[in-house]
Amino acid sequence: MSLPRKIGSLGAVLGGTVALAAVVITTPALATSGCTANAHIDSQWATGQIVSVTVANAAAAPTTKWTVTWTLGTGRQVVSAWNATVSTSGGTATAVNAPYNGALAPGASTTFGMQLAGTGPAPMLTCDNDAPPPPPGPDVAVGATDDQRTITLMAGQTLGVSLGAEYLTPTAGAALTRLSASGGYPTGQPLTALYRAVSPGQADVTTHSDYACLHTTPPCAIPIRLWTLHVTVLAPTGQTVTVSTAGNESTVRLHVGDTLVVSLPLDYVPPALSTSGVLVPRDTTGGYPTGQPLVARYLASAAGTVQVSTHTDTACNHAPTPCPSPPVPWTITATVTA
Numbered sequence: 001m002s003l004p005r006k007i008g009s010l011g012a013v014l015g016g017t018v019a020l021a022a023v024v025i026t027t028p029a030l031a032t033s034g035c036t037a038n039a040h041i042d043s044q045w046a047t048g049q050i051v052s053v054t055v056a057n058a059a060a061a062p063t064t065k066w067t068v069t070w071t072l073g074t075g076r077q078v079v080s081a082w083n084a085t086v087s088t089s090g091g092t093a094t095a096v097n098a099p100y101n102g103a104l105a106p107g108a109s110t111t112f113g114m115q116l117a118g119t120g121p122a123p124m125l126t127c128d129n130d131a132p133p134p135p136p137g138p139d140v141a142v143g144a145t146d147d148q149r150t151i152t153l154m155a156g157q158t159l160g161v162s163l164g165a166e167y168l169t170p171t172a173g174a175a176l177t178r179l180s181a182s183g184g185y186p187t188g189q190p191l192t193a194l195y196r197a198v199s200p201g202q203a204d205v206t207t208h209s210d211y212a213c214l215h216t217t218p219p220c221a222i223p224i225r226l227w228t229l230h231v232t233v234l235a236p237t238g239q240t241v242t243v244s245t246a247g248n249e250s251t252v253r254l255h256v257g258d259t260l261v262v263s264l265p266l267d268y269v270p271p272a273l274s275t276s277g278v279l280v281p282r283d284t285t286g287g288y289p290t291g292q293p294l295v296a297r298y299l300a301s302a303a304g305t306v307q308v309s310t311h312t313d314t315a316c317n318h319a320p321t322p323c324p325s326p327p328v329p330w331t332i333t334a335t336v337t338a
Helices: 009-013
Strands: 021-028 035-045 048-057 066-071 077-084 082-087 092-097 109-117 125-130 140-142 149-153 158-163 176-184 189-197 201-208 225-234 239-245 250-256 258-263 279-285 294-300 304-312 329-337
Touching: 035 066, 048 066, 048 125, 082 109, 092 109, 140 149, 158 201, 158 225, 225 258, 239 250, 258 304, 258 329, 279 304, 294 329
Parallel strands: 140 158, 149 225, 239 258, 250 329
Antiparallel strands: 021 035, 035 048, 035 125, 048 109, 066 092, 066 125, 077 109, 082 092, 158 189, 176 189, 201 225, 258 294, 279 294, 304 329
């Protein structure tokens, strides 16, 4: 349903005099594909509210259309909307851009509004647009401080190397293949290189610093710095260990190459790791506020110990008067051996 302009008189719409209360409640969206949306309750009364939504293009490329979805709470309905076409199916509402506000340059934004029947916190939004997503980051990232470190990759994983502008593009053993490289000496730009593990085995990624004055006569006295990363590539095998709410505060023992799966109810937020490098995140789906069960997968990449932690959350915790629903923590300790 749509309405070309904002409602001018709520008293007329609702058939009587209505006292409005100004509020400043903003709920951020779960951003996907470079799209963000924020819902703001402009005003509300005993049986309804006016909500405005700001949609922004957070991608590096222009977009031509956007879609915002959210779950309607019990007893809540969309009465009317403007600057977007809003439809409902079951308990889900979907807003699609109008013909004149779908095209957004990078960083640009637009707004739409709606009148909702029923009261409650600002909707928890999910936003999407047609801007191309950014390329995925590497599975494992290393830098200058990782000199002489030993890491483990599974065949198919990627390795990202970031070093200063004085370093040459690294060379790597046959177990790794270079996908891209930019910067480094003599460009004057920071060095970045991306490799993929292609076959089981050992591979050293090596490079060294260089300077223009080293090639003059006489050369300058700047010492050359060596940098080496030792890489073990494993075949993609290993056991899968799944933990759920019953595993709270337990210790999980893994071997390098194993997969850890965290499976929790929909009210848990995505887990955080106490340290990087031991477990490499593979993918995470669901969890608060998506309304879907939480599933997070990790690859045991190096020997060590790491805590995997999360907690519950609910929409009413973000209301003006939060509900008495304290977060429930959940933590496991993962110990990985070679």
